[in-house]
Amino acid sequence: MKQQIRILGIDDSPFTFDEKYSAVIGVVMRGGEYLECVLRRQVSIDGTEATAICEQMIQNSRHRRQLKAVMLDGACLGGFNVVDIDMLSKSTNLPVITITRDKPDWKKIKYALQKNFKDWNERLSLLQKGKLHMVPTRHNPIYIKCTGLSLTEAKEIINISTIRGVIPEPIRVAHLIASGITRGESYGKA
Amino acid sequence: MKQQIRILGIDDSPFTFDEKYSAVIGVVMRGGEYLECVLRRQVSIDGTEATAICEQMIQNSRHRRQLKAVMLDGACLGGFNVVDIDMLSKSTNLPVITITRDKPDWKKIKYALQKNFKDWNERLSLLQKGKLHMVPTRHNPIYIKCTGLSLTEAKEIINISTIRGVIPEPIRVAHLIASGITRGESYGKA
Numbered sequence: 001m002k003q004q005i006r007i008l009g010i011d012d013s014p015f016t017f018d019e020k021y022s023a024v025i026g027v028v029m030r031g032g033e034y035l036e037c038v039l040r041r042q043v044s045i046d047g048t049e050a051t052a053i054c055e056q057m058i059q060n061s062r063h064r065r066q067l068k069a070v071m072l073d074g075a076c077l078g079g080f081n082v083v084d085i086d087m088l089s090k091s092t093n094l095p096v097i098t099i100t101r102d103k104p105d106w107k108k109i110k111y112a113l114q115k116n117f118k119d120w121n122e123r124l125s126l127l128q129k130g131k132l133h134m135v136p137t138r139h140n141p142i143y144i145k146c147t148g149l150s151l152t153e154a155k156e157i158i159n160i161s162t163i164r165g166v167i168p169e170p171i172r173v174a175h176l177i178a179s180g181i182t183r184g185e186s187y188g189k190a
Numbered sequence: 191m192k193q194q195i196r197i198l199g200i201d202d203s204p205f206t207f208d209e210k211y212s213a214v215i216g217v218v219m220r221g222g223e224y225l226e227c228v229l230r231r232q233v234s235i236d237g238t239e240a241t242a243i244c245e246q247m248i249q250n251s252r253h254r255r256q257l258k259a260v261m262l263d264g265a266c267l268g269g270f271n272v273v274d275i276d277m278l279s280k281s282t283n284l285p286v287i288t289i290t291r292d293k294p295d296w297k298k299i300k301y302a303l304q305k306n307f308k309d310w311n312e313r314l315s316l317l318q319k320g321k322l323h324m325v326p327t328r329h330n331p332i333y334i335k336c337t338g339l340s341l342t343e344a345k346e347i348i349n350i351s352t353i354r355g356v357i358p359e360p361i362r363v364a365h366l367i368a369s370g371i372t373r374g375e376s377y378g379k380a
Binding site: 023025033034035036037038039040041060061062163164172173176177179180181182183184185186 | 213215223224225226227228229230231250251252353354362363366367369370371372374375376
């Protein structure tokens with residue numbers, strides 16, 4: 001696999017619960033090293049349009065044809081606005097990988113969904129769709145889902161695009177921008 | 191000089207003339223390779239507080255003590271809100287370098303200032319303060335001013351932090367973020 005493949009990393013901005021929207025930042029990077037483009041959209045907090053927003057962001061970008069993979073910091077943007085990663089992969093014809101540092105706590109997630117959403121069952125099903133893989137790293141393991149490519153290919157893309165720590169640069173950089181533009185100074189880890 | 195020195199790059203967002211403010215984006219990078227932090231402030235378009243805004247951005251950042259240099263895409267933020275780079279360097283105790291692709295056209299600048307500002311003479315004096323150096327590169331030359339360090343040191347910092355083309359990464363990345371968050375997709379060159 002080419003070291004310089006174009007990857008789109010997506011993350012959302014932090015928000016408070018009196019806000020209606022969260023900014024969604026996309027970054028196009030060549031491998032893990034060179035930033036080529038910054039994209040911005042927004043999603044409604046706890047809404048249901050995150051999949052469509054990601055799809056539009058990709059389809060309308062002039063980098064569309066160069067992209068080889070999409071990475072998400074978990075499948076939720078703007079609270080519990082869940083991205084259907086299978087649908088996103090099919091509609092864009094691109095592999096999609098979600099990456100998180102922590103194993104999802106399904107008991108807690110189910111409780112939060114049931115408490116806040118009439119359609120909690122649909123959101124939970126979407127979140128639980130697809131196999132979760134624990135991937136060991138030199139540091140702590142990460143948890144990934146992948147669709148539109150094999151687990152071996154997903155691991156290779158993660159490897160190519162990770163410089164320090166365990167989070168690939170496209171997600172780490174999207175996180176820094178999303179938190180920095182919202183809070184004035186970026187903080188925390190993707 | 192260390193290859194991994196922390197540099198703050200600053201650029202402003204594009205704006206239309208019915209807007210009052212322009213976003214100012216700062217990025218802290220180690221050399222030209224690793225993004226560590228994203229900062230955001232705003233300046234009033236054609237205002238007079240750009241120097242103070244840059245100073246606050248630097249002094250309030252938790253990366254303050256690691257910073258070794260500041261780079262600006264020219265001395266203007268938000269139209270003709272001119273940064274006094276000598277004052278910024280003195281108040282932050284950091285070297286400041288401005289970099290542009292084009293040699294300033296003083297006739298045009300003077301005309302634009304006279305047409306729009308009562309204090310045009312002060313703005314012009316600020317802009318003309320300090321020696322402008324043409325620095326050859328492998329591509330086109332760039333035009334720089336530097337304060338708080340020697341020209342040789344400034345060239346070395348530019349060298350360390352430039353990966354492709356002629357614009358150092360801290361300015362290039364700040365530009366991509368500032369234009370991307372404002373327009374939805376970054377475009378153009380710093």
